[in-house]
Every structure is written in C-alpha cells, then in structure tokens.
Amino acid sequence: MNDVVDLLAAHRSVRRFKSDPIPEADLHAAVRAGQQAATSSNIQAYAAIRITDSTVRERLVSLTGGQEKVAACPLFLAICGDVRRHRLLAARAEVPHASNLEGFMLAVIDATLFAQNMVVAFESMGYGTCYIGGLRNDLAGLHEVLGTPEGVWPLFGLCVGVPDQETSVRPRIGPEAVLFDDVYPDDDAVFAAVDDYDRVIADWYRANGIKTPDWSSRIRKHFEELHRTGSSAWYRKAGASFE
Ligand SMILES: Cc1cc2nc3c(=O)[nH]c(=O)nc-3n(C[C@H](O)[C@H](O)[C@H](O)COP(=O)(O)O)c2cc1C
Structure with missing residues (x-):
C-alpha cells in the first residue's frame, strides 16, 4: 500500500543481534x-x-529469566512510565499531585506509544527489536539495579540491534476477529475466528520448529495461573495508585 504500512506489516521480533x-x-x-x-x-x-554497563546487563539477564539477548544486544532500554517530573513540579509549587489508577494507566499508555514509535523508527533504519516483558519478573531486584525514584515505573525492556537471524513474520488472528461494526460479535463468531487462526498458526509453528500445537492451547496454558503477582505491591511502593 505504502512504505510505512509495508514496514509495519513486515514486523517480527529479533532475538539475535x-x-x-x-x-x-x-x-x-x-x-x-x-x-x-x-x-x-x-x-x-x-x-x-x-x-x-555490561555488569548491569548481565544482572538483567538473570532478572529477566535468563534472556541472554538482554546482554548481547548493542542497545538495551528500560522503558518506564514516568510521572516523576509531574510530582516534582507539584512539590515545588507546594500543590497536591493527585494519583489514582487513571494516572498509572496514562503513564503505561504514554510509555507504550513512545516505545512503539521508537520500534517503528528503528525498524525503518534496518534494526531489529525485541520487547522484554521479563523486566517485570522481579521489580524489587530491578529497582536495586536501576535505582528508579518514586513515580518512575519500569514497564518493559527493549533490545535493539542489527539482526543476526532470519525470522519470518508471525501471522496474527484475522482482522475480522479484532475489527467489529457497531457491536461486539457473539461467542460463536469469536470461536470461528480462533479456530481459523489455530489452523494458520499451527502451520507457522511447525515451519518454525515451535512445539506448540496451536494458539488456543498456548493461550489456555499462559492464563492457567497468575504471573508476576508482586507487581501491584511494588508499583504501589513506587508511588502508583490503583484506586
Ligand atoms: C510488552 C511485550 C513484552 C514482551 N516480552 C518479551 C520477552 O520478555 N521476551 C521475548 O523474547 N519476547 C518478548 N516479547 C515479544 C513477543 O513475544 C512477540 O512480539 C510476539 O510473540 C509476536 O511476535 P512478533 O513480534 O515476532 O510478531 C514481548 C512483546 C511485548 C509487546
């Protein structure tokens, strides 16, 4: 359609640089x-x-669950929601800084849009990227390393570098499963789209040597139990509110 849309459609995460x-x-x-x-x-x-700092990078490998790419990539960014400067402005003017779930969500949404625009920019320059949600595995341990002040909330990492692997585009569920007119569809339509996608992704998993039968089974397994259960307590400690 145009170069930007083609670039976006060609996205794939890169894990070797x-x-x-x-x-x-x-x-x-x-x-x-x-x-x-x-x-x-x-x-x-x-x-x-x-x-x-390469020592810090090595520490981040273990904090992110052994993700070697975090040390190996030429550029690693810890992306944070950041309301620190807003709080400092309020403190300096001796006015309150109100904080609730909305404030946390604003920071998460803003930081995510910031990061994704960076990803697109890097990809347009020929670099590969990989987000690292593993950065939230151990927020207390991460804090020991980064020393982020109150109001700064690490959300995910981003590896960037020249790709050193061939990767294929991972197919997504059909657009009919995510774009609806006027009302959300009934559950039968949801199942139909998922079943179609399972067939497509099963082929992709097979072709890419991934031992998962299909997307449904992967998603069921992923959500069988809670992950990163310490996050809300840590973010609260770092000044977030979920009220
Ligand atoms: C917020 C976020 C966190 C992610 N965390 C990790 C991670 O910790 N390790 C990893 O290898 N990939 C991670 N990924 C990459 C996803 O696994 C990947 O985007 C997804 O499987 C789709 O594949 P694709 O990006 O190649 O299209 C993350 C992606 C996002 C958006």
Whole structure:
C-alpha cells in the first residue's frame, strides 16, 4: 500500500543481534520519533533508561529469566512510565499531585506509544527489536539495579540491534476477529475466528520448529495461573495508585 504500512506489516521480533553499535544519531532519531507519538494531554509520562554497563546487563539477564539477548544486544532500554517530573513540579509549587489508577494507566499508555514509535523508527533504519516483558519478573531486584525514584515505573525492556537471524513474520488472528461494526460479535463468531487462526498458526509453528500445537492451547496454558503477582505491591511502593 505504502512504505510505512509495508514496514509495519513486515514486523517480527529479533532475538539475535550483530555486535555493531548503534550510532548516537540513530538512537536520537528514534527517541525523537518516540516522543512525537500522541501523549495524553501532552503529559509525556515516560522515560527510557539506556543500560550501558555490561555488569548491569548481565544482572538483567538473570532478572529477566535468563534472556541472554538482554546482554548481547548493542542497545538495551528500560522503558518506564514516568510521572516523576509531574510530582516534582507539584512539590515545588507546594500543590497536591493527585494519583489514582487513571494516572498509572496514562503513564503505561504514554510509555507504550513512545516505545512503539521508537520500534517503528528503528525498524525503518534496518534494526531489529525485541520487547522484554521479563523486566517485570522481579521489580524489587530491578529497582536495586536501576535505582528508579518514586513515580518512575519500569514497564518493559527493549533490545535493539542489527539482526543476526532470519525470522519470518508471525501471522496474527484475522482482522475480522479484532475489527467489529457497531457491536461486539457473539461467542460463536469469536470461536470461528480462533479456530481459523489455530489452523494458520499451527502451520507457522511447525515451519518454525515451535512445539506448540496451536494458539488456543498456548493461550489456555499462559492464563492457567497468575504471573508476576508482586507487581501491584511494588508499583504501589513506587508511588502508583490503583484506586
Ligand atoms: C510488552 C511485550 C513484552 C514482551 N516480552 C518479551 C520477552 O520478555 N521476551 C521475548 O523474547 N519476547 C518478548 N516479547 C515479544 C513477543 O513475544 C512477540 O512480539 C510476539 O510473540 C509476536 O511476535 P512478533 O513480534 O515476532 O510478531 C514481548 C512483546 C511485548 C509487546
């Protein structure tokens, strides 16, 4: 359709990188693109912490559940929701800074749009990326490493570098399963779309040597139990509210 849509449709996560460093100009161009994402009421509630220290990177490998790419990629960013500057502004003016679930969600949404714009910018320059949700595996341990102040909430990591692997685009569920007219469809329609997708993704898993029968079984297993149950307590400690 056009170059931007083609780029977006060609996205795939990259988990092995060449060691070529990323020029500062490329990083700054991506950050500027990230910052130009829409942001709720222009609050710009995000930050990216670049981890350059190799010892810290190694520590992050274990904190993210043994994800070696976190140390091996040339650029690793910890993406955070950040209301620190808003709080400091309020404190300096001696006015209250109100905080509830809405404030947390604004920061998460803003930071995610910021990160995704960066991803698109990096991919447009020929780099590969991989988000790292494993950054939330042990938020207390992560805090020991990053020392983020109150009001800064690490959300996920981002590996960036020149790809050192061939990867194929992972198919998604059909658009009819995510775009509806006027009303949400009935459960039969939901099942029909999922069953179609299971057939497509099963072929992709087989072709890519992934030993999962289909998407349904993967999703059932993923949600059989809770993950990262310490997150709400840690984010609260870091100044978030879920009221
Ligand atoms: C918020 C978020 C967290 C993720 N965390 C990880 C992770 O910790 N490790 C990893 O290898 N991939 C991670 N991924 C990548 C997803 O597994 C990947 O995007 C998904 O399987 C779809 O594949 P694709 O990106 O190649 O299309 C994450 C993606 C997102 C959006």
